[in-house]
Amino acid sequence: MSKKQQLIDAIADMQEDEAMLVAQQMLDDGEEPQAILDACKDAMAVVGQRYEKGEYFLPELVIAGDMLTAIGEKIKPLLQVQTAGAAKQGTVVIGTVKGDIHDIGKDIVGFMLDVNGFEVVDLGVDVPASDFVAKIHEVKPQVVGLSGFLTLAFDQMKATVDAISAAGLRDQVKIMIGGAIMDDTVRNYIGADAYGSDATAAVRLAQGWTGGK
Numbered sequence: 544m545s546k547k548q549q550l551i552d553a554i555a556d557m558q559e560d561e562a563m564l565v566a567q568q569m570l571d572d573g574e575e576p577q578a579i580l581d582a583c584k585d586a587m588a589v590v591g592q593r594y595e596k597g598e599y600f601l602p603e604l605v606i607a608g609d610m611l612t613a614i615g616e617k618i619k620p621l622l623q624v625q626t627a628g629a630a631k632q633g634t635v636v637i638g639t640v641k642g643d644i645h646d647i648g649k650d651i652v653g654f655m656l657d658v659n660g661f662e663v664v665d666l667g668v669d670v671p672a673s674d675f676v677a678k679i680h681e682v683k684p685q686v687v688g689l690s691g692f693l694t695l696a697f698d699q700m701k702a703t704v705d706a707i708s709a710a711g712l713r714d715q716v717k718i719m720i721g722g723a724i725m726d727d728t729v730r731n732y733i734g735a736d737a738y739g740s741d742a743t744a745a746v747r748l749a750q751g752w753t754g755g756k
Contacts, residue, residue: 546565546568546569546572546574547569547578547581547582548582549561549565550562550565550566550569550579550582550583550586551582551585551586551589552586553565553586554582554583554586554587554590554607554610554611555586555589555590555593555607557603557606557607559606559609559610562610562614563610563613563614566579566614566617567617569582570617570618570621576618576621576622577741577742577743579614579618580618580651580741580742581741583611583614583615583647584648584723584741585723586607586611587607587611587645587647587648587692587723588723588724590603590604590607591692591693591723591724594693595693595694604644604645604692608645608646608647611647612647612650615647615650615651615654619654622654622655622658623658631660631661631662632660632661632750632753632754633660633661633662633684633685633686633749633752633753634661634662634663634664634682634683634684634685634686635653635656635661635662635663635664635684635685635686635687635688635749636664636666636675636678636679636682636684636686636687636688637649637652637653637656637663637664637665637666637687637688637689637690638665638666638667638668638670638674638675638688638689638690639667639668639669639670639690639691639692639696640669640670640672640689640690640691640696640699640700640703641669641670641671641672641699641702641703642669642693642695642696642699643668643669643690643691643692643693643695643696643699644668644669645668645690645691645692645693645722646667646668646690648690648692648721648722648723648742649665649668649688649690649721650665651742652688652690652721652739652742652745653665654742655742655743655745655746656688656745656746656749659746659749659750661686661749661753664678664682664684666678672699672702672703672705672706672707673706675687675689675703675706675707676706676707676710676712679707679710679712679715679716680710680712683715684716685716685717685749685752685753686716686717686718686719686748686749686752686753687707687716687717687718687719688718688719688720688721688739688745689703689704689718689719689720689721689733689735690720690721690722691720691721691722691724691725692722692723692724693724694724696722697729697732697733700720700729700733700735701732701733701734704718704733704734704735705734708734717736717737717748717752718734718735718736718737719735719736719737719738719739719745719748719749720733720735720737720738720739721738721739721740721741721745725738726738736752
C-alpha cells in the first residue's frame, strides 16, 4: 500500500497517531506538500460519506478536522518557502456556507491565496448568505470562494449565489466553489463561475480572474 493510501485510511479511520506518523514520513521522503493535501482531501471525502450514511457523527468530523489542521501546520512552512515574495494582487472573500462547520479545506485555500499575493477575508464557517453579501459590499472583492463539505451545502451555496445576484453584485465578482464532494455538476446547479478541485486550482482561478501570475 502506498504512503498516500496509508494516510487516507488513517485519517478516514480516525487513527490520529498513525496519520501524523505517515504524513511526517511522506515529508521526510521528499513528497510534495500538494500530494499530502490531496490525500487529506480524499480522506475527508470518505469521512463525509460515512457521516452522511450515519456511520460517523459530529465528533468524528471534529477529530478529522483536528488531524488535518495538525498536518496543515506541518506543511504550511514548506508552502511559504515555495511562494515567498508574492505581491498583493486582489481580494478574495471566503467562507464555509451556512449549516456546514468544516473549515480545513477553506483554511488551506485561504492560506494558499494569502501566500500567493491575495488579500483574504475569511468569514469562517456556518456563514449565512447575508454575511457574504454584506462583506462584498464592504470590501469589494474580485473573487468569492464558497466552501462546503457536506451535500447539504449545495442548496446553501445556491442560496448564497442567488442572494449575491439579488443584491445586484453578481456581475462584480467571480464565484468559485470548493470541497471534497464538489464538482462541475454542482457548480452548474449553484450558478458559480468555477469549481476548484484543490487549493492550487483555487489560486490559479483567482490569478486568472485578477490578471495575476
